Amino acid sequence: MPEGDTVWRAARELNAALAGRTLTRCDIRVPRFATVDLTGETVQDVVARGKHLLIRVGGDDGWIVHSHLLMEGIWHIYATGAKWRRPAFKARCILATSDATAVGFELGFLKILPRSAEEEAVGYLGPDLLGPGWDPEEALRRLLSQPDRPIGLALLDQRNLAGIGNVYRCELCFLAGVHPLTPVAGVRDLPRMVALAKKLLEANKARSTRTTTGNLRGDTLWVYGREHRGCLRCGTRVTLEQLGDNELELRDLYYCPYCQPASPAPAE
Numbered sequence: 001m002p003e004g005d006t007v008w009r010a011a012r013e014l015n016a017a018l019a020g021r022t023l024t025r026c027d028i029r030v031p032r033f034a035t036v037d038l039t040g041e042t043v044q045d046v047v048a049r050g051k052h053l054l055i056r057v058g059g060d061d062g063w064i065v066h067s068h069l070l071m072e073g074i075w076h077i078y079a080t081g082a083k084w085r086r087p088a089f090k091a092r093c094i095l096a097t098s099d100a101t102a103v104g105f106e107l108g109f110l111k112i113l114p115r116s117a118e119e120e121a122v123g124y125l126g127p128d129l130l131g132p133g134w135d136p137e138e139a140l141r142r143l144l145s146q147p148d149r150p151i152g153l154a155l156l157d158q159r160n161l162a163g164i165g166n167v168y169r170c171e172l173c174f175l176a177g178v179h180p181l182t183p184v185a186g187v188r189d190l191p192r193m194v195a196l197a198k199k200l201l202e203a204n205k206a207r208s209t210r211t212t213t214g215n216l217r218g219d220t221l222w223v224y225g226r227e228h229r230g231c232l233r234c235g236t237r238v239t240l241e242q243l244g245d246n247e248l249e250l251r252d253l254y255y256c257p258y259c260q261p262a263s264p265a266p267a268e
């Protein structure tokens, strides 16, 4: 599942392939932007903002190819003329230079925006765990601005801090020994949890295997996806529930009821 580390890596690879090059082909397969043609324009750079990917094309009056991978999206880079590893009908965006072709498959969304709209598009995001301006104090301030919100939801909210997806939110709660429904204000050492988020994403950003256990093979995660195998630490059956702010945003939530006990109700 794409999270901040996946998107950071995709941005790095796309930047290496496209930055400074002139586009020889631009094929946007999203109805709203199907007539956009950036052929002849030069790609300035490609950056990740949390889980958003921005391909900046042209100068300050140019364009941004703004995509989000959501659940299934992926960018591939091919040498010119090479066979694609996914079916063409799943391609949403094709950008080619004389040497390479970048293809975005099954993108969660794809928009073409004027450069001036960048702030509007991603400015609402909280501090970016893998961005140049990472600010843990600001992330904490934003998390604590809704003290009663369950930590399992607050960590996923990209306005608080950008880059955490479902795998990391489950694993971070486990590593902190915190039940995901614990209110933010009730998390014992929130600064440590935020620091750990940064550490995990940094450790995983340059490799294709995501691990929170330190193992690169076999058991790479403590609780996520382990509903049939049990908690990696204690073997207790991992609980799988759905959690979201509303019925449309429900996401799988994994936790160990033994390692992550619900906090006792406050005394009346």
Ligand SMILES: [Zn+2]
Binding pocket: 231, 232, 233, 234, 235, 236, 256, 257, 258, 259, 260
């Ligand atoms: Zn456990």
